[in-house]
Amino acid sequence: MVLARTIWGPSGEVLLARGAVLTAATIAALHRREVSAVWVKDGTGDDEDPAELVSDQLRAAAAKQVQDLFHAVSRGASGRVVREAAKRLLNVAESIVEEVLSAPVAAELVAIKTHDAYTLQHSVEVAAACVLLGLQIGASRSSLRELALGGLLHDLGKVRIPAEVLNKTGPLTTEEWELVKQHPTWGFEIISAMDLEEVTPKHIAWQHHERQDGKGYPRGLRGTNRVARDHAEFLAGNRIALCAEICAVADVYCAMRSDRPYRPAMPPEEAVAALREAAGSQLNRELVDLFLRTVPVFPPGITVRLYSGQFNGYFARVVRCSRASPDKPVIRLLYDPDGNPCQPLEIDLARSPAEIRSWLTPPTVATRQVHQTLQGTAHRPEPT
Numbered sequence: 001m002v003l004a005r006t007i008w009g010p011s012g013e014v015l016l017a018r019g020a021v022l023t024a025a026t027i028a029a030l031h032r033r034e035v036s037a038v039w040v041k042d043g044t045g046d047d048e049d050p051a052e053l054v055s056d057q058l059r060a061a062a063a064k065q066v067q068d069l070f071h072a073v074s075r076g077a078s079g080r081v082v083r084e085a086a087k088r089l090l091n092v093a094e095s096i097v098e099e100v101l102s103a104p105v106a107a108e109l110v111a112i113k114t115h116d117a118y119t120l121q122h123s124v125e126v127a128a129a130c131v132l133l134g135l136q137i138g139a140s141r142s143s144l145r146e147l148a149l150g151g152l153l154h155d156l157g158k159v160r161i162p163a164e165v166l167n168k169t170g171p172l173t174t175e176e177w178e179l180v181k182q183h184p185t186w187g188f189e190i191i192s193a194m195d196l197e198e199v200t201p202k203h204i205a206w207q208h209h210e211r212q213d214g215k216g217y218p219r220g221l222r223g224t225n226r227v228a229r230d231h232a233e234f235l236a237g238n239r240i241a242l243c244a245e246i247c248a249v250a251d252v253y254c255a256m257r258s259d260r261p262y263r264p265a266m267p268p269e270e271a272v273a274a275l276r277e278a279a280g281s282q283l284n285r286e287l288v289d290l291f292l293r294t295v296p297v298f299p300p301g302i303t304v305r306l307y308s309g310q311f312n313g314y315f316a317r318v319v320r321c322s323r324a325s326p327d328k329p330v331i332r333l334l335y336d337p338d339g340n341p342c343q344p345l346e347i348d349l350a351r352s353p354a355e356i357r358s359w360l361t362p363p364t365v366a367t368r369q370v371h372q373t374l375q376g377t378a379h380r381p382e383p384t
Contacts, residue, residue, distance in 0.1 A: 004039040008060035036259055054099050054128045062092045063120040066152055073190055074159040086194045093148035100131040119155055122254060127151030129250030136290040137227055147243060150204030154247050157187030181217045184209050200243045207244030208251055213281045225285040245284040249291050272297050296321040298329050313337030325350040
């Protein structure tokens with residue numbers, strides 16, 4: 001196997017460069033670094049490099065800056081050192097805004113992660129998703145940068161939670177869960193002490209686990225399931241800030257699409273369905289609707305199976321998505337129902353008849369069977 005994309009480590013170092021041949025020794029080394037999966041060339045879609053909202057290089061650089069800040073806070077560094085690390089993150093936030101603004105098409109938000117650096121890499125993805133959603137509500141350039149910074153810092157309070165609790169594969173005890181529920185408050189306190197000019201990040205950290213129905217934590221704030229805010233709601237003081245509601249949508253989606261110690265990543269269509277189910281009670285309904293208008297349901301690079309029409313049962317590769325029709329990608333037929341290679345015909349679902357547009361909307365049971373066939377394991381959804 002030949003590596004199709006460079007693998008970056010949690011500190012921004014190159015673990016293995018694109019084009020490297022994967023030997024038994026390199027695969028074993030990657031397993032030791034807790035790299036669970038990689039992109040490889042397979043001869044069927046090598047001409048289409050799966051696009052991501054944020055480049056691999058920026059992901060690595062941003063994760064390194066987040067790591068530096070987390071380390072400075074955890075070891076009790078001086079206020080000056082922490083403030084300087086936080087200010088460096090402002091440049092990273094600006095770079096994330098720049099890349100999201102310049103992305104030409106709808107792209108995948110979530111990348112393969114190493115387990116030991118999940119919090120760092122997840123924060124970068126949440127930052128990008130916050131910017132993407134901020135664009136949908138018409139946020140200014142400066143507001144987008146604050147959203148990105150808030151996404152990078154939203155889990156900063158986790159530095160006070162022991163690693164064995166964060167990475168626990170089994171159920172948390174009551175005491176462990178109460179400890180985890182403190183991280184929004186700790187994040188607010190830590191960011192407040194940084195004396196940043198931007199106020200958005202600390203409120204994102206404080207409120208990103210609040211719920212629309214008031215059953216979230218740490219303060220049980222409520223939402224209105226709307227984007228627009230009126231003055232009376234602002235004065236009431238018991239409403240979730242819009243910036244935190246944006247981060248909550250980004251946080252939940254990116255978490256569902258990532259492997260965790262206690263469960264595998266959800267397939268993209270199941271994550272979208274779960275996000276819709278959470279809208280209204282947990283997440284701001286209007287923001288979820290806006291988010292799903294831009295996030296590709298079937299990201300470029302994944303394999304799908306068709307469920308009706310002329311090519312019923314065929315397997316295809318998603319090769320392109322557009323911002324205008326994120327749920328209707330361009331697909332390339334690869335294999336017939338028996339697994340035999342076929343003529344690599346490309347079909348643009350956005351320009352095809354209505355019957356073809358429904359091909360990629362299989363029943364839930366069939367979806368799980370296909371993922372079990374292709375990936376060797378059944379993905380089980382978890383409550384959001």
